[in-house]
Amino acid sequence: MRKQLFLLPVLLITAFFQPSFLAFSQKPSSSKKLISFVNPFIGTGGHGHTYPGATMPFGMMQLSPDSRLDGWDGCSGYHYSDEYIYGFSHTHLSGTGVSDYGDVLLMPTNAVIFNNGADEKPGYRAHFSHKNELASPGYYKVLLDDTNIEVELTVSERSGTHRYTFPKNSKQIIILDLEHRDQVLSAEIKTASNIEISGHRHSKAWAENQMLFYNLQFSRPYKKVEFYTNSEGKKHKAAFEFDPSQGNRVEVKVGISAVDEAGAKMNLETEIGNKSFEQIKANAEEIWEKQLQKISIETEDKNQKTVFYTALYHTMIAPNLYQDVDGRYRGMDLKVHQTDNFENYTVFSLWDTYRAAHPLYTIIEKDRTNEFIKSLLAKHDEGGILPIWPLAANYTGCMIGYHAVPVIADAYLKGIRGYDVDKAYQAMKHSATQDKLGLKSYKEFGFIPGEDESESVSKTLEYAYDDWTIAEMAKAMGKTEDYKLYTERAQYYKNVYDPATKFMRGRFRNTWFAPFDPYEVNFNYTEANSWQYSFYAPQDLSGLINLMGGKKKFETQLDELFTAETETSGRQQVDITGLIGQYAHGNEPSHHMAYLYNFVNKPAKTQERIHEIMTTQYHNAPDGISGNEDCGQMSAWYIFSAMGFYPVTPASNEYIIGTPLFEKSVINLEDGKKFEVIAKNISDKNIYIASASLNGKPLNRSYLYHNEIMEGGKLVFSMTDQPSKWATKDSEIPKTEIKEHLIVTAPFISKGEVAFKNKTEVLLGVAEGNPEIYFSLNNSEFKKYDQPFTLSEEAVLKTYAQKDEKKSPIITTHFYKIDPNLSIKLETEYANQYNGGGANALIDGIHGANDFRTGTWQGYHDVDLKATVNLGSKKEVKTVTVNFLQDQRSWIFYPTEVTCWASVDGKNFTEISTQAIESAKPSEEVEIETVSFDVSKDVQYVKIQAKNLGDLPEGHLGYGGKAWIFVDEIEIK
Structure with a gap:
């Protein structure tokens, strides 16, 4: 996922590997802690956009090295192909497609130099080598080659500690740079004493007004400080010099806050206080070990084990805590709020994470899911609407849909309700009833015309899914009128389906956008082409299958998706990566597609594709994630899929079975129960399910219910090397189906030039069924359409479809006549x-x-x-x-x-x-x-x-x- 800079070309980066990195694949003993299987360097190469530094589960501080100042592959501040480190800052984003953070940079060096060295002039940046670099949960270590300074980092939730070991008898300088990376709106460095520094940094990047306050405490007094004054007369950089005769080690404890300097100091003193570096590190590792124990796996493949636990680690980095220890936080109105009844979080990459990351949290983070939803509702109160992509008390305006809605609905329908349910429901409806971002047209016409709003196909499809989740929650709450309305809206995906090509297409002036190429990446889709959005109707897959001509034709279209040419046409889109045919695993719209074979009685094909994706798109290497990690979504896909099932339709309370990757997986639920998945006879060849049982009874269906997992139990698969007939009967396959309040789809112009010379023949069509079509020219009375008609003059056409008493919206098209001599x-x-x-x-x-x-x-x-x-x-x-x-x-x-x-x-x-x-x-x-x-x-x-x-x-x-x-x-x- 990335913010829509639509014409950006692909940047090709080749990651390289060092022997120390590959050491993670060495055979560990069974007594090794789970944190030893986490490799934070996975995703730091390629286009993964992760960072290797120290953070806590869902923590507020991300203390990590900065090796890159800008560019798409520098979104996290670090890229594995880089050779220089500029310093170590306290906030970073994991796997995003837009840059931000990198706040309050510290850099140990041996000379007072305020230039960072990015312009190839002498600077404080330093060369480093991966052979002298180490990362694990809660800890990071590197040797800066140029200065021979060893750096170690560890953290608590809102605070962290740097430990710098200088060479004996060398100068000991620590640079504080508040101008690093983003545009600085306001900043200050205040010297409270010769061991304590405080101040703030307000900046503009993706978050246009981010407020951050800090408190630094040195382990021993500095003997001298020198400030750098920039061209505006501002002192945003300082160099602190320490006496080498007092030892060769300096530690810096840092607290941060979005509220004020006092909050930063309170966070630091409450969480760290007088604790030693080793105590802080041990505490971080203990907490991470407990987190990773939420799911245990058994496999002889140590690389796969590392990939799995690193993926689990990545799902636990974001969202990020955004609240001081006293309950104060900065809200979406940029004002300070106080709360004692929930923890406030930020960094919700909802377009990505509603698909699998949040459903994973409903299983292993039920309590935190309540906190997430309370945070989203607080943002609604403070900013006026549920956020789409909130970052540091800012609305970013990034991505599409209103995907806080399915996050809430999925939790509610699974019985997670530790928040104001009525308030949540009203906030969901509020998001769906706006007039912006194409919603005005969507509500009026049942689709978004391409000329009214960009990315009209993707927005229509994703709004329809979001609306279905509102309908399901309304049904559960007994709200019959809302259930009817949002069930109707959930079917609007049909209005962008072109039956002639069997693809989802942009409706441009009520004709189809042409010339049409399903490989073309254009303004009708979000980070995708028609191949990558034409299988998106998870709320009504039965309806989608019928639109495409039935199960056999749907299966054929899926086959063609995975075997199509891997090249795209149209604009360059760096997010479209991990291509298998036109299936793009590196970006989220494709993530459910391999599971769709289950819906057409072909689970063996799902098993083949899922195994292929798991084993080719994830590796124990820097470029081991095929696209932006996206705040846990890429990893959540792997966690679910490796256990053998996946939430194709969040809020349905069903998980579609794929194929397990390990001999055994155990979900250790928060209430003490366990859900075990055992795969007998599993191997690289035995990827097909021959039979299955659940709690000792035969399981012949290719899906699970949420309650079956949460009640604990044992799911056993018997694996084989050949496709079987398991779960291939109609009674054994999953279904998502809308059967009530069916709509009549809006007619489209299947032939006819909207701007024509001389004359144009007009043919009308509909996507579904055989309703009667009516039309009017130049505000005449409507009459039944039964054959094509010809226009030879400028005209206004109105048309609608009707079946029984149900009518589609009226669609109006202005036909223009071009001077035939022109x-x-x-x-x-x-x-x-x-x-x-x-x-x-x-x-x-x-x-x-x-x-x-x-x-x-x-x-x-x-x-x-x-x-x-x-x-x-x-x-x-x-x-x-x-x-x-x-x-x-x-x-x-x-x-x-x-x-x-x-x-x-x-x-x-x-x-x-x-x-x-x-x-x-x-x-x-x-x-x-x-x-x-x-x-x-x-x-x-x-x-x-x-x-x-x-x-x-x-x-x-x-x-x-x-x-x-x-x-x-x-x-x-």
Whole structure:
């Protein structure tokens, strides 16, 4: 998952490995602690975006090295391919696709140097080698080669300790840098004494106003301090020098708070106080050991054991505690709140984690799940809405859906209700009844038109699932009207299904976005293409299977998903990784798909694919996670799948059986019960289930119920090397099915040009069933549609479908007639994913809106626009205007200059004028520039050339890449 910088190209990073890293695969003894099987370096290479430093389970502090200052693969602050460490900061994000944190950097060195060395000038950064680096839960250690300083880190929940061992007789300097990484809004360094420093750092990054306060306490007095004053006169850096005659070791204890400096000091003194480094480390390791004991496994494969316990560790890093020891925390209104009845958390990557991480917590973290939900409800109270991706008391505006809703519904339906249930339900409905992010259209039409909102297909599909979870909770609470409404909305996924191609497609002016390529990554989908979203209706898989033509055709389509070419077309999307065909395990929309074979009576195919994914997409190596780890979701998929089952539909209380990876797995439940999974005769070849039993009785169905796990018991699989007939009967397969309050899908235009010359034939269709279709032209009375009709003039078409007494919404489409004498010749090629409506997009009379992702603009990547308009005959032309879009955050820049020529014969052109635009000037605004030319002569041909900026300017996020031109509507008057 990542924030939508849509035109970002793929960055290729090759991780490398050191002997010390591979030592994790050496054979351990059975008496080894579970923390010895955790390898925090997994995910620090490739695109995993994890960090190796010290943190506590769901803790507030993440004390870790910073080896990278920016870039997509530097989101956690560390990448395994790096050679230099800039220092050690106290907050980090695990597996995200956007950078933030890295607060309050400390760096031991032997000279007073305030430059970090990133510009290759002498700096305080230091070279390091992985052979001198060690990480384990709650502890990190590295030797800085350049200075021969050994660094050790350990933590409590809100505080941590650095231990620096300097070479004998060397200078002992500790740099404090508050300008590290993010834009600093405000910062301060205060010297309370020669052993205590305090202050704050308020910064802007992904969280636009993050407030952090700190308290530092040195183990011995510094003898001298020197401040660095920046160009604004601010003292945001300090160098503390210590007397080497007093020993070669300095420890720094650090407390942090989002509330105030007093809170930071109180956190430090309450949690750490006078404890030694070894005591703090031992406590962290004891707590982590207890956490990891929540699930135990038995296997002879030590690498798989390391992968499993590292995955379990990664699921326990986020969400993060965000509250001081006295119960104070900073809310989404950025005010300080006090609570004594729950612990407040932040960093909810809900688009990712609602799928498997939160369902895992409902099994092994029931109490903490209540705290998570209370935190989400507090954010609703303070900020006005349930968050989508909250970070450090900020709404980030990242990702889609309202996936706090299924997290709450899943917990409620599983009996986890230690919060205000009525308040939670009202907050869920509140999220679903907004008018923003496409919801206004979604509620009105039953889908989101592509021209109204970007990522319209993905949003329609995910809103429909979220709505189903509201419906299920409403049903359980006896709210019949809400149950009806949200059950109807849960079926809106059908309205973006195209029966002709059997794919989910964008509805663009009520036609299908064209030309259509299911491999194309474009603005209709979120971090995906049509392959990767066309199997997403987990709430009504029976309905989806019927739409696709039944089980056999659905199975064939699934087969094609996994065997399709692995290349995507359209825009580059760095998140689409881990490809098996077009199944992309490195990103969340694909995570449920391999389990769908169970729903068509083919569990053996699920078993094959799940085993393939587990053994090819996860490794005991730095690049051992195939995509962004995403705050536990990639790891939660593995935890569930390795045990043999997965929550395809959270809030259904069912888990779909795949294939176990280990001889034995045991979930040690919080109430003392145990749920055991035993796989007899399991091996690399014996991946198929021959038979199964639950608590000594035959289990012939390919799914489990939540209560069967929570009541404890024993699930036994007998494994074989050949597909079997186990759980292949209709009575033995899982189903998710909507059978009540069925909707009539909205008609679409299956043929017909919305902007046409001369005439266009219009055919109407529906996705499901055979309802009657009615239409109206130019506000005439509706009449029954029974055959195609032809339009030869501009018209407004309204249409709806009806079956019995049920009607679909009325959909309106404006048809535009292009002057038949007018034509356009494009000498340069536009990108199909930004085609604006096709070859005539620049003369069709339809103007682009501010959001380029709604599909009304025509995009040109790294090429100039060259277009010639033929008026059909010589005419008096007074003015020519052309519109361009600027959205520099998405790599869309105005052209550097625009030239207009005119001609009578189409061969000899006279330049009208050239207008220069300062396109490289940095801008955060989305703007439209209209360039006008005064022609005032008789001409037949008008030529426009817009010069592309080309290389993105230095300082831009995409520096090194190429710019886009987005253009729409050449108007000649």
